[in-house]
Amino acid sequence: MDKKFIIRVIISLIVLLVVIPTVLIVTQRNDYLYGITSVAILAMISAGVWLTFFMGRINIGQGAYALIGAYSAAVLITQLNLSFWVALFLAGFVAALFSIIIGLPILRLKGVYFSMITLTLTEVVRLIAIAWTPVTNGPRGITDIPLPGELSIFGLTIIPDFATMQNSKIGFYYLSVIAMIITFTILYRLVNSRMGILLKSLQQNEELASSFGVNISYLRVISYAIASFFGGVGGAIFINLTQSVYPTTFQVADSINYMLYTFLGGLAYVFGPILGAFVLYFSWDILFIFKEYQLLIYSGIMILLMLFLPNGLLSLRLKK
Amino acid sequence: MTKPILQVNNLTKKFGSLIAINNVSFEVYEGEILSVIGPNGAGKSTMFKLISSFLKPSSGAVLFNREQISGLKPHITARKGVIRTFQETTVFKNMTVRDNIIIAHQLQAKSSLLGFFLNTKLAQVDNENFGKSADEIIKFLGLSDVRDEVASNLPHGLLRGLGIANALACKPKVLLLDEPFAGMNHDETRRCMEMVKQIKKSGVTVLLVEHDMPAVMEISDRIVVISFGEKIAEGKPAKIQKNPKVIEAYLGVEDESIGI
Numbered sequence: 001m002d003k004k005f006i007i008r009v010i011i012s013l014i015v016l017l018v019v020i021p022t023v024l025i026v027t028q029r030n031d032y033l034y035g036i037t038s039v040a041i042l043a044m045i046s047a048g049v050w051l052t053f054f055m056g057r058i059n060i061g062q063g064a065y066a067l068i069g070a071y072s073a074a075v076l077i078t079q080l081n082l083s084f085w086v087a088l089f090l091a092g093f094v095a096a097l098f099s100i101i102i103g104l105p106i107l108r109l110k111g112v113y114f115s116m117i118t119l120t121l122t123e124v125v126r127l128i129a130i131a132w133t134p135v136t137n138g139p140r141g142i143t144d145i146p147l148p149g150e151l152s153i154f155g156l157t158i159i160p161d162f163a164t165m166q167n168s169k170i171g172f173y174y175l176s177v178i179a180m181i182i183t184f185t186i187l188y189r190l191v192n193s194r195m196g197i198l199l200k201s202l203q204q205n206e207e208l209a210s211s212f213g214v215n216i217s218y219l220r221v222i223s224y225a226i227a228s229f230f231g232g233v234g235g236a237i238f239i240n241l242t243q244s245v246y247p248t249t250f251q252v253a254d255s256i257n258y259m260l261y262t263f264l265g266g267l268a269y270v271f272g273p274i275l276g277a278f279v280l281y282f283s284w285d286i287l288f289i290f291k292e293y294q295l296l297i298y299s300g301i302m303i304l305l306m307l308f309l310p311n312g313l314l315s316l317r318l319k320k
Numbered sequence: 321m322t323k324p325i326l327q328v329n330n331l332t333k334k335f336g337s338l339i340a341i342n343n344v345s346f347e348v349y350e351g352e353i354l355s356v357i358g359p360n361g362a363g364k365s366t367m368f369k370l371i372s373s374f375l376k377p378s379s380g381a382v383l384f385n386r387e388q389i390s391g392l393k394p395h396i397t398a399r400k401g402v403i404r405t406f407q408e409t410t411v412f413k414n415m416t417v418r419d420n421i422i423i424a425h426q427l428q429a430k431s432s433l434l435g436f437f438l439n440t441k442l443a444q445v446d447n448e449n450f451g452k453s454a455d456e457i458i459k460f461l462g463l464s465d466v467r468d469e470v471a472s473n474l475p476h477g478l479l480r481g482l483g484i485a486n487a488l489a490c491k492p493k494v495l496l497l498d499e500p501f502a503g504m505n506h507d508e509t510r511r512c513m514e515m516v517k518q519i520k521k522s523g524v525t526v527l528l529v530e531h532d533m534p535a536v537m538e539i540s541d542r543i544v545v546i547s548f549g550e551k552i553a554e555g556k557p558a559k560i561q562k563n564p565k566v567i568e569a570y571l572g573v574e575d576e577s578i579g580i
Binding site: 190194198204214216219 | 372374393394395398399403404405406410411412413414415419422423424425426427429433436437439443446447486487489490
């Protein structure tokens with residue numbers, strides 16, 4: 001690892017953990033605080049889309065796993081009275097478990113066929129959430145989810161109870177940003193270990209990889225499960241931020257957005273989804289001043305980006 | 321040439337009503353170069369895919385060291401030591417020559433994926449060994465000049481060489497080469513033939529499917545000829561050349577009824 005990279009990482013960490021929160025607290029811009037918290041969660045969910053793309057699959061179903069994670073966390077917290085921190089991990093595991101069951105058959109498909117199936121997944125999960133009333137409370141959703149409680153080990157408080165904080169938004173900011181940092185650290189390490197080079201080989205030619213003894217179906221399912229784990233945890237954090245979950249919390253449109261964040265950030269760069277989520281989220285907000293032309297201008301910009309920066313925004317800076 | 325390392329027993333493959341391979345049997349002995357030849361559409365490629373487990377036979381079996389390998393998943397067959405190359409130039413095109421060969425070392429990995437993720441001692445040793453072994457193979461096949469070149473920039477002949485290098489990285493017991501000389505000019509064919517001979521010398525059994533007659537005649541210890549999915553001849557190159565059935569399959573029978 002070279003020095004430049006380490007310095008960049010340290011600077012980004014300081015900006016994320018010190019500069020941004022201080023500035024936003026001092027200026028009392030709670031709206032931006034909420035925005036950046038959302039971006040962190042969205043980037044985390046999109047990290048899963050990025051990972052599935054890395055093995056050559058375009059995943060437009062990440063919202064399904066976010067919704068599964070969201071409902072798992074909500075049910076575990078409200079009905080089983082589990083601690084938020086335990087529920088957070090369990091939500092990820094439930095999402096990963098479902099992704100293994102769903103992934104085993106559908107990951108054999110390639111290209112547009114895989115994408116089409118994943119496109120329907122979000123809708124399927126939404127319909128199940130509406131129909132399975134005893135658990136999900138149907139279209140009325142689960143509301144009044146308590147704020148995350150305190151996390152302590154051997155009586156030592158590591159994270160205080162969110163309800164006792166003056167401004168729980170700050171708590172959520174740190175929770176989301178740290179979760180995002182952990183996610184992308186894992187992703188970065190994954191891509192730069194042997195698993196990364198194997199996934200890259202799958203992206204190029206699965207038959208050839210299997211002729212070298214690579215267990216391609218195992219590798220595909222494992223990475224899909226990791227991708228969905230990110231989605232599930234992201235979903236769980238999000239519904240604790242809004243303190244409610246409805247079948248419409250994550251919809252097909254959200255799944256498409258995750259794909260767009262990933263694509264516009266840059267598919268060749270691990271940190272692409274962060275930038276993609278940030279730019280798209282705030283440009284949508286900024287374009288609000290154009291009122292009824294908001295969507296028109298937004299789509300126009302997106303088309304231009306795809307035409308002139310097909311490798312994503314990060315290709316502007318990082319020339320390989 | 322003592323015991324058979326690979327046995328093909330009554331192999332049949334049907335695609336719907338089309339019989340691509342019909343009841344073919346032959347044996348490959350340890351340490352030899354056996355070529356499977358035949359006119360276009362004879363079923364050579366199907367035969368090849370059946371042996372490497374990329375297709376499942378309709379009936380019959382392929383045995384490796386008396387153990388059935390047909391019907392297994394391709395990566396399981398590869399793990400047993402039967403490694404195939406691909407027709408044309410199938411390599412990972414966006415990666416360097418060295419990275420290609422390093423990926424192909426998968427079978428030698430002692431560490432798990434989690435181990436590689438956490439960069440354990442075992443994984444570090446693995447990574448080091450892969451690098452060393454890749455460099456050795458690069459040297460062995462004379463690819464040193466293009467070691468760090470992205471594969472898509474390589475000329476045809478070297479790409480085929482890279483394909484063979486990848487297969488060698490798997491430390492095969494039996495190497496299946498799918499038309500290794502196709503589309504090569506004279507010099508490239510010579511080079512590639514040298515490679516194959518070197519591989520045989522290192523103790524690997526080679527089974528190749530090929531079109532290029534002169535190359536096959538020179539390089540093979542034995543030849544199996546198939547035509548319309550059936551085996552029509554088997555034997556030493558000199559005998560095959562004179563076999564009337566083979567000549568008929570390749571050149572066709574003189575048909576006097578047409579009267580031209």
